[in-house]
Structure formats: structure tokens, C-alpha cells
Amino acid sequence: MANIGKLTGTVKHYDWGGAVFIPALLDVSNTENKPFAEYWLGVHPQADCKIVFPDGNNTLFRDYINANAEGLLGTNVYKQFGSVPFLLKALDVNDMLSIQVHPSKAAAEKDFAAENAAGVPLDSPQRNYKDTNHKPELMVAMGDFWLLHGFRPPASMKEIIAGVPELEFLLPVFADNNYTAVYQLVMEMPAEEVNRRLEPLLARILPLYESGKISKSNPDYWAAKGHLTFSKPGKTDRGIFSVYLFNLVEVKQGQAVFQDAGVPHAYLFGQNIEIMASSDNVLRGGLTNKHIDVKELLKHTKCEPTYPDILKGEKTGPYTVYKTPAPEFELGSFNLKKGESASFNLVTTEVFLLVKGAVTVASGGSTVEVHIGEPSAVLFPGNDIVLTAIEDSLVFKATVPGA
The missing domain is CATH 2.60.120.10 (Jelly Rolls)
Incomplete structure (x- = not known):
């Protein structure tokens, strides 16, 4: 076959x-x-x-x-x-x-x-x-x-909770950069106190959100959207705290x-x-209607600063690869102009996903066409693979690093 x-x-x-x-x-x-x-x-x-x-x-x-x-x-x-x-x-x-x-x-x-x-x-x-x-x-x-991606670095954390009046009560808790204390406090806080702390904040930002006066780069935007999506009558979603405590990344x-x-x-x-x-x-x-187990969540959460690392990928010709420490996967993409080809060999099963254009994938006398409508293919070890763009195309390739 x-x-x-x-x-x-x-x-x-x-x-x-x-x-x-x-x-x-x-x-x-x-x-x-x-x-x-x-x-x-x-x-x-x-x-x-x-x-x-x-x-x-x-x-x-x-x-x-x-x-x-x-x-x-x-x-x-x-x-x-x-x-x-x-x-x-x-x-x-x-x-x-x-x-x-x-x-x-x-x-x-x-x-x-x-x-x-x-x-x-x-x-x-x-x-x-x-x-x-x-x-x-x-x-x-x-x-x-x-x-949202990890806890804000210390200076950013102090700036955000000092700059949002309703969150100032967290400043002394975070005095020694104690991420665990802050997150444990907001996650274990009784629901009545969550309401009491967040309702004044929401009363202040909701009119601005609904009139389109807050940009996506402002945590207030996501706090308001999260409240409208997930809070129930008499029960404000505690995940709104995390909107401010985590890095907001574009x-x-x-x-x-x-x-x-x-x-x-x-x-x-x-x-x-x-x-x-x-x-x-x-x-x-938080920000969910699904099961929340605070004890298990806190057990696995790294309560430490995260410095967002935006990966731009390593380019070799038309191929860009995004390197990570994960042993299970490596993701790359081919950006091919119409008529361009790329050839490679593989030693493990790989999966393709096309998001633009159309390509042929040829190997050992067999060819399949991958295009919008049928955007996915699987490749197995054996003969060399030749990828040829029928039109300008972007194709993602999933494999195992160092396979």
C-alpha cells in the first residue's frame, strides 16, 4: 500500500x-x-x-x-x-x-x-x-x-494591581512577590467575597466595553467579555481575577x-x-461552565513569573520550523509559491494540514492532491516526499523531533 x-x-x-x-x-x-x-x-x-x-x-x-x-x-x-x-x-x-x-x-x-x-x-x-x-x-x-499566558513579571504585576482600584487589596499579599499567596487567595475566596470585590470593577468597565471604548490590549476588555459570557446571576466568575494577573499577549x-x-x-x-x-x-x-477543582488546579500551577517568548520560527528556504522542548512533536510550515516544490525524507509518520492553496504530495509513484475541502494528509516512512504547489500555498507539517 x-x-x-x-x-x-x-x-x-x-x-x-x-x-x-x-x-x-x-x-x-x-x-x-x-x-x-x-x-x-x-x-x-x-x-x-x-x-x-x-x-x-x-x-x-x-x-x-x-x-x-x-x-x-x-x-x-x-x-x-x-x-x-x-x-x-x-x-x-x-x-x-x-x-x-x-x-x-x-x-x-x-x-x-x-x-x-x-x-x-x-x-x-x-x-x-x-x-x-x-x-x-x-x-x-x-x-x-x-x-493569557502565565503570571505577569513582578513589576508588571505590581503595576496592574496598583492601577486597578478594586484590586489594590492584593498589593500587600504580593509584597514579597508571593505569586502562590495571591493566586491561592483569589481561587479559594468565598463566592460572596468574589462578588463583593469584582462587582464594583464590572460596574465601572461594562459601560465602557459595551460602548466600544476599551481596546483588546486592555485587560478590562477581556474581564468585561468574560463576565458577560460566564458569570451567573449572583455569582461572578472568579476567573476575572486571572485576566489581570496573567500576561495579556497578542x-x-x-x-x-x-x-x-x-x-x-x-x-x-x-x-x-x-x-x-x-x-x-x-x-x-475559571471563565468556564465546566468542572473546576481548585485544589487540583493549585497543585499543578507554577506560581511564578512568566516572560512571554513569541517564537518566529527558524527559516530554511520555504520551510519554517518552530522548536520547543516537547519530545512528542515538532511543527513546521511550507510557504510555497505556485509551481515551487520541496522534497524531504521522513523516518516516522507525519501529518500535513493545508490552510491555503493546493499542493500535490508525491512519493514512490503515488500522488495525492491536498486542497481546501480536503486539507489533510498522512505520510509514512519509505520513499522521498515531493511537495509541489498547484497555487500559492501554506502547509503545516507535524512530526516528532529527532525522529
Whole structure:
């Protein structure tokens, strides 16, 4: 069988999703404005992706890998991970995502086993740990993208809480740069006190937000939006505190941000291509209607300053690669003009996702065309791969570093 094939992904219709970016990518109608939040490509149990080979045969991606894992992954990747270790996604964030933290690998293994021993069903809404893996993530922006990313550095933290009258009560708590004390205070604060602290702030900023007088670069914008989206009558969402305590980051098209275990973060608005270790372990800290376990969240959160590192990628000809410390994945992109080609060899299974244009992918006498509507492909070790642009194209390539 050929060592290339088209790959069908799995769409996730989470309520925070946009209605245009992913339908346009898949060339499907969305006259009902249904939310298309994520498009998954991988072997994760919640991604029923199928390979369609040039001869028309098709099979589930994970079944095909499992049938010949060492041959398709290469010995090194097989011995380290046993399967395809990454999950590639397209995301369209229209409403804010929950403030969240991912556990380390060791912590995930320990706490997954503990929940199993306690008899918490895997599909329970109260479940914190869905698997034994960590979930480092890298996102590449497809346009202007906004996110919260780690705690502000000390000077910035003091400036923001001194500059927002309703947050000044946190200044003495943060006197010795005590991030843990500040975050523990706002996360464990009784709901009545959350209301009392935040209601005057919201009363002040909501009229400005609703009249369009606050820019996205101001945390007030996201605090107001978060309140309107997630607060319930008589219960203000405590995640609003985090909007001010975390770095507010704008990422431009083609730039990237890496999120490691323990770094609190939240996607706020925009479209991106994201790659992560194949996991669904998420601990939430607010701006959500889902389960929040404050004890578990605080256990895994790195209460320390984060200095945002905006990655621009390392370019070699038409290829840009975004390097991270994650052993499970490496994401790169080919930016090809019409008629241009790129050739390379691979020693493990790789996944392609095209977001602009159309290309042919040829290997060992087999060719598949990847284009808007059918934007994904999977490549297996064997013959050299030749990628040729039918028109100006941008294609992302997911692989394993050092495979």
C-alpha cells in the first residue's frame, strides 16, 4: 500500500467556536452558524480520523498504526511512545476559553491512577485526568490572536494591581512577590467575597466595553467579555481575577507561543494551528461552565513569573520550523509559491494540514492532491516526499523531533 494518503479529521463543535474558519478550510456550508471550534488530526481516541489511500481503500488512522506500529513510526519513536505521540488541530476561538493548566507527565500518571482507584468514571464531568499523559502545546497564529499566558513579571504585576482600584487589596499579599499567596487567595475566596470585590470593577468597565471604548490590549476588555459570557446571576466568575494577573499577549500571523506543563493560560480570540502531546488532561481555573477543582488546579500551577517568548520560527528556504522542548512533536510550515516544490525524507509518520492553496504530495509513484475541502494528509516512512504547489500555498507539517 502507498506510503501517503489523505486524512479525514474530526470536527469539535464546542460552543466557544467560530462559524467561518474551519467550514472554509473544509469547504462545507454552515448556514446555521454552528460553532466549529476545533479540527482534530491524530490517533487520539476522540479523533476518528480515517486514511484514504490513492487506490480508494480507507481505514482508521489509529488502527493502521497499531497494525504495524514500529514500521510506521520508526524504531526510536515506537520505543519512546508506542504510537503517534502528537495531536494536530485547527482552532477558531470566538469566545474565551477556560483558564487552564496541564499537569506534568509524572503527575498525570499518578493522578490518573488515583482517580481510577477512587472509581471516578472516565466520562464523569467530575473527572480531572482523562489519560496518563502531559499536554505541552504549541500554537501558531493564523491572524491576530489574543491569549493569557502565565503570571505577569513582578513589576508588571505590581503595576496592574496598583492601577486597578478594586484590586489594590492584593498589593500587600504580593509584597514579597508571593505569586502562590495571591493566586491561592483569589481561587479559594468565598463566592460572596468574589462578588463583593469584582462587582464594583464590572460596574465601572461594562459601560465602557459595551460602548466600544476599551481596546483588546486592555485587560478590562477581556474581564468585561468574560463576565458577560460566564458569570451567573449572583455569582461572578472568579476567573476575572486571572485576566489581570496573567500576561495579556497578542500574537501576529505566523508567530507562535509554547505552553508547558504548569503554565496557566487561556485562549481569548482568533484562529490558530495547534499541536500538542496526545492528551486531554485539563485543570480549569475559571471563565468556564465546566468542572473546576481548585485544589487540583493549585497543585499543578507554577506560581511564578512568566516572560512571554513569541517564537518566529527558524527559516530554511520555504520551510519554517518552530522548536520547543516537547519530545512528542515538532511543527513546521511550507510557504510555497505556485509551481515551487520541496522534497524531504521522513523516518516516522507525519501529518500535513493545508490552510491555503493546493499542493500535490508525491512519493514512490503515488500522488495525492491536498486542497481546501480536503486539507489533510498522512505520510509514512519509505520513499522521498515531493511537495509541489498547484497555487500559492501554506502547509503545516507535524512530526516528532529527532525522529
